Amino acid sequence: MKKILITGSSGLIGKLIYNNLKSKYSFIGLDKYDTSENNGLKTHLIKSNQIECFSKSLKGIDTVIHLAASISTSSEWNEVLYNNIELTKNIYEASRLNKVSRIIFASSNHAVGNFEIDEPYRSIVKGKYEGIDPKKIKKINHNVSIRPDSYYGISKAFGESTARYYYEHHNIESVCLRIGTVNKENSPLSDIRYFATLLYHEDLIQLIEKSISQENIGFKIFYGVSNNKWNFWDISYSEKILGYKPKRNTENER
Numbered sequence: 001m002k003k004i005l006i007t008g009s010s011g012l013i014g015k016l017i018y019n020n021l022k023s024k025y026s027f028i029g030l031d032k033y034d035t036s037e038n039n040g041l042k043t044h045l046i047k048s049n050q051i052e053c054f055s056k057s058l059k060g061i062d063t064v065i066h067l068a069a070s071i072s073t074s075s076e077w078n079e080v081l082y083n084n085i086e087l088t089k090n091i092y093e094a095s096r097l098n099k100v101s102r103i104i105f106a107s108s109n110h111a112v113g114n115f116e117i118d119e120p121y122r123s124i125v126k127g128k129y130e131g132i133d134p135k136k137i138k139k140i141n142h143n144v145s146i147r148p149d150s151y152y153g154i155s156k157a158f159g160e161s162t163a164r165y166y167y168e169h170h171n172i173e174s175v176c177l178r179i180g181t182v183n184k185e186n187s188p189l190s191d192i193r194y195f196a197t198l199l200y201h202e203d204l205i206q207l208i209e210k211s212i213s214q215e216n217i218g219f220k221i222f223y224g225v226s227n228n229k230w231n232f233w234d235i236s237y238s239e240k241i242l243g244y245k246p247k248r249n250t251e252n253e254r
């Protein structure tokens with residue numbers, strides 16, 4: 001049974017991964033909050049982003065799912081520098097020191113978020129679909145230029161670059177997931193943008209499990225979004241390489 005460490009294990013995605021996959025893998029958490037009494041996940045508490053404060057937690061770990069971050073697009077620079085940029089670099093370095101073989105890095109659509117100031121994406125996220133054929137939308141793929149829309153987006157682009165460096169120099173495999181919208185409600189109804197960007201919980205878990213189990217992944221970037229009618233991110237690469245087959249479509253909730 002693979003041993004997997006989840007950073008940011010107290011967050012929504014961390015809880016979803018543990019609760020849905022705990023029968024298949026051996027998990028431990030790494031977080032500033034101890035949630036072990038609530039969900040049974042053994043959690044190592046982290047009080048600093050420095051390697052010496054958490055490196056021992058990675059001993060014997062096969063895969064790290066790195067979720068820990070300040071997640072708001074309105075986060076100030078010092079916040080993302082400490083919680084996202086420095087922590088991500090140190091997670092990779094601690095993984096190197098402990099011979100971790102793979103990291104699943106929770107990147108974000110916000111690493112390329114400024115595509116949403118261009119048409120037709122600008123109209124789609126506002127729910128203005130008139131004159132747009134969803135079958136003819138030019139999808140944003142994994143090869144496009146980085147276009148972060150915030151300091152948060154910058155931090156995720158940094159994480160992808162760090163992943164590439166540690167693969168090419170230290171052979172740590174990385175799956176970088178440009179995750180769409182994951183919310184507690186598991187529904188697009190609270191924001192019109194979510195009809196394009198939502199990643200349903202069921203599809204998230206499938207994507208994570210395939211990112212864990214796929215062999216010889218090297219370094220790859222994938223988009224994580226459900227099979228939504230108005231999706232504008234290209235998931236064909238996820239389908240081809242990972243075998244990802246999203247089941248749900250937000251259009252069914254209109």
